[in-house]
Amino acid sequence: MHRIFKKEQILTIPNLLSVIRLLMIPLIVWLYFGVKNYPAATGVLIASGITDIADGIIARKFHMVSDLGKILDPIADKLTQGVLIICLASRYKWMIALILLFVVKECCMAALGYRALKRKDIVNSAKWYGKVNTAVLYIVMATLTLFTSISAKIANALILTSGCFMILSLVLYIRFYRQFLKKTYPALQK
Numbered sequence: 001m002h003r004i005f006k007k008e009q010i011l012t013i014p015n016l017l018s019v020i021r022l023l024m025i026p027l028i029v030w031l032y033f034g035v036k037n038y039p040a041a042t043g044v045l046i047a048s049g050i051t052d053i054a055d056g057i058i059a060r061k062f063h064m065v066s067d068l069g070k071i072l073d074p075i076a077d078k079l080t081q082g083v084l085i086i087c088l089a090s091r092y093k094w095m096i097a098l099i100l101l102f103v104v105k106e107c108c109m110a111a112l113g114y115r116a117l118k119r120k121d122i123v124n125s126a127k128w129y130g131k132v133n134t135a136v137l138y139i140v141m142a143t144l145t146l147f148t149s150i151s152a153k154i155a156n157a158l159i160l161t162s163g164c165f166m167i168l169s170l171v172l173y174i175r176f177y178r179q180f181l182k183k184t185y186p187a188l189q190k
Contacts, residue, residue, distance in 0.1 A: 012064040014055035014073070021076040024048045025083050032087045032145065041087075042146040048080055049138045070123040077134055078106055084141040092144065092152075094159045101163055105170045112177040119181065127176060133169035137162050 024044050031041035055073060059065045085102055089095035116122055126134075140162040144155060 010066075010068055012059070012066060012069065013062075014059040014064050014069050015066065017051045017055035017058070018069065018072040018076045021048050021051050021080060025080055028080070029083060029087065033090075038145055038148055042142050045080075045084065045138070045142050045145060049142075052077060052134075065125075067123045070125055074126065081134070081137055081141070082106075084145070088141065088144050091148070092155050092159060094156050098159055098163055098166075101166050105166055108170060109173060112173065116177060116180060124176075124180070127173065129169045129172045133165045136165040 024047065028041050028044050028048070031037045031044060052073070055069070059069055082099075082102060085095055085099050089099060113124065116124055140158045143158060144150065
């Protein structure tokens with residue numbers, strides 16, 4: 001596995017949008033914890049989500065999909081999501097369980113992705129269930145960030161919903177990677 005990224009694969013609009021999303025993370029933390037401006041933090045989160053959607057559309061429509069983008073995009077997503085979950089854990093005790101689930105899921109995803117990359121030299125793109133999980137998580141995080149006086153029952157229901165989508169996504173990704181590796185390596189079917 002000797003992956004060399006060419007200049008054309010690095011300097012793309014989708015990759016730039018992913019870098020911008022990474023730069024938004026400290027701003028979200030500052031707005032949330034520093035100045036406690038929850039509407040502004042929600043606005044930056046929504047902008048981050050829009051750039052996430054835009055980078056995917058641009059990458060596919062203008063044939064700018066790159067292996068670097070397939071790595072950079074989920075890193076920006078996961079760091080944003082992780083930071084938001086940690087921020088919200090300061091207000092909602094059930095977020096601690098979501099943090100643990102998030103860490104387990106992302107560690108499994110990283111291990112599976114690395115295994116596929118190592119064995120087949122392929123970086124897999126996000127699947128529909130991963131995108132749905134991301135959308136649900138962003139909606140839940142934005143809701144909990146913006147509506148600070150939301151009742152505990154509603155907040156817990158939103159957190160539980162997000163956790164269920166996280167588990168579903170993880171189970172479907174495990175299934176995908178098992179099938180992918182078996183298909184790629186018949187010896188693993190034994």
